[in-house]
Amino acid sequence: MKAFEYASPRTEAEVVQLLSAEPGKTEILAGGTDLVGLMKKMIVTPDRVVNIMDVPTLKSIDELPDGSVSIGATVTLDDILAHPYLDVYPAIKQAIRGISSMQLQAQGTLGGEVCQRPRCWFYRNGDGLLSQGVAEGANEFHAILGNSGPAKFVNSSRIAPALIALDAQLRVLGPDDAEQFVPLAEFFRSPQREGQREHVLAPNQFVSHIVLPPIEGRTCATYEVRHGEGPDYPLAAAAAALRLNGFGIVQDANVVLGQVAPMPWISQEAIAVLRGRKVDVALAEAAGEAAVSRATPLSQNEYKVQLAKVAVKRAILLAAGYETGGF
Amino acid sequence: MTDLKNKAAKKSGFNRRDFFRGSGAIAAATALQTQTADAFQDQSPQIISGETTITLNVNGKDHQVKAEPRTTLLEVLRYQLDLTGAKPVSSDGSSGASTIFVDGKPMTASTILALQAAGKKIETVESLGGDAVQQAFVKYDAEQCGFCTPGFVMAVRSFLNKKPNASEAEIRSGLNGNICRCGTYANIVEAAISVAKGGN
Numbered sequence: 001m002k003a004f005e006y007a008s009p010r011t012e013a014e015v016v017q018l019l020s021a022e023p024g025k026t027e028i029l030a031g032g033t034d035l036v037g038l039m040k041k042m043i044v045t046p047d048r049v050v051n052i053m054d055v056p057t058l059k060s061i062d063e064l065p066d067g068s069v070s071i072g073a074t075v076t077l078d079d080i081l082a083h084p085y086l087d088v089y090p091a092i093k094q095a096i097r098g099i100s101s102m103q104l105q106a107q108g109t110l111g112g113e114v115c116q117r118p119r120c121w122f123y124r125n126g127d128g129l130l131s132q133g134v135a136e137g138a139n140e141f142h143a144i145l146g147n148s149g150p151a152k153f154v155n156s157s158r159i160a161p162a163l164i165a166l167d168a169q170l171r172v173l174g175p176d177d178a179e180q181f182v183p184l185a186e187f188f189r190s191p192q193r194e195g196q197r198e199h200v201l202a203p204n205q206f207v208s209h210i211v212l213p214p215i216e217g218r219t220c221a222t223y224e225v226r227h228g229e230g231p232d233y234p235l236a237a238a239a240a241a242l243r244l245n246g247f248g249i250v251q252d253a254n255v256v257l258g259q260v261a262p263m264p265w266i267s268q269e270a271i272a273v274l275r276g277r278k279v280d281v282a283l284a285e286a287a288g289e290a291a292v293s294r295a296t297p298l299s300q301n302e303y304k305v306q307l308a309k310v311a312v313k314r315a316i317l318l319a320a321g322y323e324t325g326g327f
Numbered sequence: 328m329t330d331l332k333n334k335a336a337k338k339s340g341f342n343r344r345d346f347f348r349g350s351g352a353i354a355a356a357t358a359l360q361t362q363t364a365d366a367f368q369d370q371s372p373q374i375i376s377g378e379t380t381i382t383l384n385v386n387g388k389d390h391q392v393k394a395e396p397r398t399t400l401l402e403v404l405r406y407q408l409d410l411t412g413a414k415p416v417s418s419d420g421s422s423g424a425s426t427i428f429v430d431g432k433p434m435t436a437s438t439i440l441a442l443q444a445a446g447k448k449i450e451t452v453e454s455l456g457g458d459a460v461q462q463a464f465v466k467y468d469a470e471q472c473g474f475c476t477p478g479f480v481m482a483v484r485s486f487l488n489k490k491p492n493a494s495e496a497e498i499r500s501g502l503n504g505n506i507c508r509c510g511t512y513a514n515i516v517e518a519a520i521s522v523a524k525g526g527n
Binding site: 001002003004005006007008009010014018029031032033036037038039040041048049051053078100101102103104106107229230231 | 372373374375376377395396397399418419420421423426429432433434435437438439440442443482485486499500501502503504506
């Protein structure tokens with residue numbers, strides 16, 4: 001690791017004050033499960049690391065007066081699993097159970113999970129986020145959607161699809177006491193040049209809380225297609241949130257795919273298929289088809305198209321209360 | 328949302344950014360520790376660079392250790408406290424071989440900075456001498472090369488603390504944070520099941 005300065009602020013304002021406006025100079029440390037490994041490999045080389053684990057206001061799960069739930073950025077994944085308020089959002093708990101490693105659940109935080117860097121092996125081996133190598137080969141785990149630009153990695157977050165499907169917002173703090181609420185759906189972006197981050201925050205802004213609107217009769221689910229039951233990242237995943245009327249007709253739907261594009265992929269095509277229809281196996285399958293209708297697989301990842309289709313289908317069926325069958 | 332807004336509105340009278348502007352920013356950052364004029368100084372964060380001495384509570388005892396910001400907890404445990412049970416294997420935590428308990432929770436020492444661990448209760452595999460899990464690993468021959476073993480012993484202990492009567496399927500999925508390259512999973516799971524059945 002490159003030598004760096006370390007600070008452990010106690011308030012949100014102090015965190016902002018310690019962050020540099022210049023990209024790459026400061027990094028935010030929470031659980032450390034991603035950042036410390038990246039620093040060891042010298043892929044991330046900050047001059048200062050700001051540990052936000054000692055800021056008390058970032059550690060709690062609170063119900064807000066309007067029924068929303070605010071989760072602090074440093075709330076650990078196992079604390080979310082254990083929290084009774086959050087039972088109404090099964091998609092989130094399912095995604096966290098999918099992570100399955102006790103250590104990652106105990107040490108990893110929600111903010112860190114959402115902001116983690118891509119697992120792309122070109123990136124992790126020092127070739128940069130936009131390595132030319134991806135197009136040439138060894139791209140079996142890369143993007144099948146949204147991959148026409150320079151970024152072909154996949155966003156690795158396993159909880160973000162569920163959070164986006166549930167219309168989560170991020171509370172973002174910045175200089176001069178600036179507080180803003182950013183829909184998670186607008187947080188991620190596909191970098192266009194090397195050095196650009198995978199999200200829209202300035203280097204001196206940080207995510208303090210994740211705010212979930214009330215569930216209000218919606219149902220939701222996450223479904224991951226994994227290579228096995230081991231600790232690897234899924235090959236494809238999807239989260240669905242549905243509002244059904246008394247006759248089981250979809251009034252409103254959100255379908256978000258994970259592990260298939262440089263950002264969590266909101267599928268307007270799948271949403272359009274679902275609206276106004278009654279959920280059954282055929283409809284869920286049609287939504288899956290629609291979700292991958294614009295897929296442009298790379299040389300070695302055509303298999304992911306089928307997996308993504310199945311992930312969408314099963315997330316929808318799970319959300320609608322159907323048995324999904326199989327693993 | 329009002330709660331959050333109120334929280335954000337509270338701010339200290341001390342503006343560190345102004346201080347940075349007036350003092351040549353990062354180069355002067357270490358001087359912050361010695362500035363005394365501000366009433367909020369006790370609450371303002373220290374910026375640490377270079378080696379400092381910290382106190383770590385490991386296996387029930389306080390130890391003075393030296394750490395730079397970039398020193399990991401694993402390095403301190405192994406190379407200063409001679410607690411070599413936790414192993415450096417994957418360097419990014421993915422092997423689970425450096426699993427220890429921090430305030431009772433299983434975490435990988437290789438991805439924790441030593442400075443983050445100050446003030447926390449740290450337990451290593453050395454604290455489990457004579458534990459039923461350790462004994463079961465011996466009895467069921469649950470190791471081959473042995474590198475992953477201390478991490479697995481900690482993981483099994485931690486999982487069974489949470490779920491003392493866990494089933495085989497639960498144990499298998501509960502140990503997902505640890506990897507054994509030799510592939511001795513069958514014996515590890517057998518050892519864990521025997522402890523679960525024994526009720527320890």
